[in-house]
Structure formats: C-alpha cells, structure tokens
Amino acid sequence: MTSSEQNLFAPVKSKRTFEEVADNVKEMIFNGALQVGDRLPSEAQLARQFEVGRQTVREALRQLELSGFVSIQRGGGGGAVINDAISLRIGDLLSDALRLKRVTLAELTEARVEIESLVLNRLFANPDKKGLAALKRNVAQAQERIKTDQKATDLNAQFHTLLAKATGNEVFVLVVEVIMAVHMNLLEEVGVSFLTSAKTVKAHAQLLQAIEDKDRALASKLLIEHLVEVKSRLINAEKNPR
Amino acid sequence: MTSSEQNLFAPVKSKRTFEEVADNVKEMIFNGALQVGDRLPSEAQLARQFEVGRQTVREALRQLELSGFVSIQRGGGGGAVINDAISLRIGDLLSDALRLKRVTLAELTEARVEIESLVLNRLFANPDKKGLAALKRNVAQAQERIKTDQKATDLNAQFHTLLAKATGNEVFVLVVEVIMAVHMNLLEEVGVSFLTSAKTVKAHAQLLQAIEDKDRALASKLLIEHLVEVKSRLINAEKNPR
DNA sequence: TCACATTTGTCCGTATGTATC
C-alpha cells in the first residue's frame, strides 16, 4: 500500500445496534415510505420487528427525537409520530453552541443582519411574484391579529421565512428557519412574549412596502433598523428580568 | 386573566428524568465545572450519583452524545469524555435537512458562495493581522504536505474556518464550521478523498495573496471560482461513482 | 366520574462485546 492509499475503509467505530435501527427509520423517511404525520409502531412492536430489545429501540428513538425526525407522546394512543422539526433542533444546538462560545447579542445581530441582507439582495435581484403575495398575506393576517389585540409571534417569525422562500433557494430558507429558532430560544430565555408584536408587524409592513416599491436602499435600511430594534428589546429584557 | 396574559407557565411536556440528567451535565459544561477532555464517571456511578437507573443515564448520554457534548468510548478505561463537537453535529443534522429538502449541489454552492463572500467582505473591511498570520501558516503547512505527497484535507477545511475567525465574529466561525462539516459529509458520500488536495491548496494560496494585496475584486473572483470548482469536482464524482 | 387499555418511562438483573493493562 502506497502512502497515498492509506484510506480507512472500515469505519472507525462499528455501528451500534440502536444506530442501525435509527438509520433504518431515517432511510424510510428519506425514501418516502414514512411521511410526516405517520405513526410508528409501539416500542414493543418495533423491538419485535427489528428483533432487538426494547432498550435498543428506545435509544434509537432518542436519536430520532433529538434530530427532529419524530415527536413522542406518552400514554394510550401515543407513540412516535414522524415530524419535520430538524431546523428547530438545529436551532437548539446552535443556541447551545453560541452560549458555549459566549457569543454576545451584538455579534449575533450583526451576523443576522448580514445574512438576512443577503436574502434581501437576492429578492431584489430575482423578484418572485408568488413569494411577494405570500408576504402580503402574512402581513395582512398579522395586522388583523393586532387589531383584535392578539399576539402575532408565529406570523412574525414566518415573515422572515417567507422572505427566504421568495429567494427560491431552499438553503436560505433553512438558514433563516434556524436563525428564527435561535431567536425564539432567546425570547424564551428572557421571557419577552408580551406586546412586542405590534411594533414588529409595523416594521414588517414597511419593509414589504419598500420591497414592492423596489426601493432597495430603503428596504436595506428598514431591515437593519428592525433587527437592531429587536436586539435592543432583547437587551432591555435581559437587564430587567421578570 | 386578560387576553394578553394567557401565557403557559407549565411546560407542555413535563421533563423526563433522562432529560434532567442530560441538562444537569450540560449545565456543568456551561459553567465550566466540566472541561473538554474531562472524563465522566461510568454509567453505573452516574446512576448511583443521580439516584436513577442505568437505562435513564444511558438515554441521557445518548442525548449528550448526539448533541456533540460528549464522545463515548467502549471498553476498559473508556466512557464518556467531554467533547466540543456541536458544529459537527449541526453539520450532520443540516446534511439530513438538505437531503430531505432535495437541495441540489448548485443551490448549496450558491448559498455557500454568498455566505463566504460575506466573510471575505468583513475581512477587507476590518483586516486582522493575527488572523492573516494564521492563514499564512495554514497555507505554508498545506504546501509542505503537498510537497511530501501527503493529503491536506484537514488543513484545507481549516483554511475556511480561519478566514471566518479573522472576522472577529464567532457566529461566522460557527457558520463556516457547519458549512465545512456539510462539505465533509458530501465528500464522504461520493468518496472523493484522493488527490484533490493540491489544487485546493493552490487556490487557497492565491486567495490569501489577493487578500494580502488588498485586491478585493480579485479575492472575490478567486473565492467564487474556487467554490464553483469544488462543486464541479463533487458533481463529477457523483456521476462517476467508485 | 370511573375504570380500562395502551404506550411510554423507569428500574433491576444478567450476559456479552470490547478495549486497556
């Protein structure tokens, strides 16, 4: 064997049984045999079908659950249901990583501004009618909520995802979904879930208007202002805990 | 209770024991009580200390392992060791998500080009001497490897991370680490681990030179060319499987 | 409201595989 051929063919770690079980289920999800919403057999049944112990099945389910592939409910009629929550899980992990690296809110906002600006630029370079329509619907619904004194947190997060969707590149959609998941985790931490919706909806409406008017400079400015404002609210909430 | 106060205080799911164990260990990592490289007690000891069953400890360890907080070795003297592999795990999850969304290599490269261009822009806006020095060392080492006919895959991945480090914003470091992890997964899938190093090192050297010469346009052009070239190699490898 | 069935959550005992010394 020459020095350039010292490839390791055998994986370093032989796969553990629960990993094979998890991979098996994952493969069924990838090839469409299992669809979102489908219910997996009970742990006992899975154990029989795969001819392994129940403990092994459980550890496989832990993997799938933490990866966002399934969600698990206890009790009768419960069990593992195929789920589409990978971005949420990535967001959770990213939140942990940011905490571990002692990343500041300023740094995070800086990065978020630049990445979402990227999305905005693509949107101007390649405008998408359907995407714009979806954004309009989102803002309209959110405004309706505000009028009736309801919160619009979910719609406001969705706004950013819709922006990314309009770029036509799914990678950006994923990235923005992850950013929003991180943002939601921050909100939970500091406990800001009151009355911040109205201001956000207003900012989104203005931004959308600038996009429709094809006013690139204004849109950029509004996006930055909006995200910086979001940062300030978070920092204030940190200083004045519940 | 007014309509603005309908917050749910109780979490939707009461925490399971293994989650509490995992969170406990995670907290010790966050507050520094556990450092990277430290070895956790054996499963049996953990079970005694936390006063839970071994299976519960095992499921907690599964969580920590999949999250990249610990790595686990079998056999005598083995066990769980504190690890810093969150970005790798995020990369794995992201790879799954991209596969699930049927993201093409073209889309992925497009996004990668734009994100790494962001990094490059920050580098020009805010040049960092130490960072540049680290990049120079990286390229020099890689060139040395090539001369002696060795592979430089690890150094070549590190090059991109060092670029991000030079921006001074840790968020970009994380993002690029994740991108590199996804890239490595792709390489593994198609089995390209032969002889692609030399070309990459050359491209890195040229890019670094352009950065030192403060030639922004050239650097941008070289980065794009380099990443597109990487994409082509991957596509060719897909077409001509091993 | 009250059982009842189903399913996950947890614990224990034991056996086997695997890596280190």
Next chain:
DNA sequence: AGATACATACGGACAAATGTG
C-alpha cells in the same frame, strides 16, 4: 494471554401518563 473495567444489549417488571368507553 488473562484479568479488569467499561459500554452494549437483552428480558422482565412495575410506575406513570393519556386517551377511550
């Protein structure tokens, strides 16, 4: 090669949660 220490895996049992009749 043998002893040791550890994760891995199995089976059985009961507790706790949750939906159903």
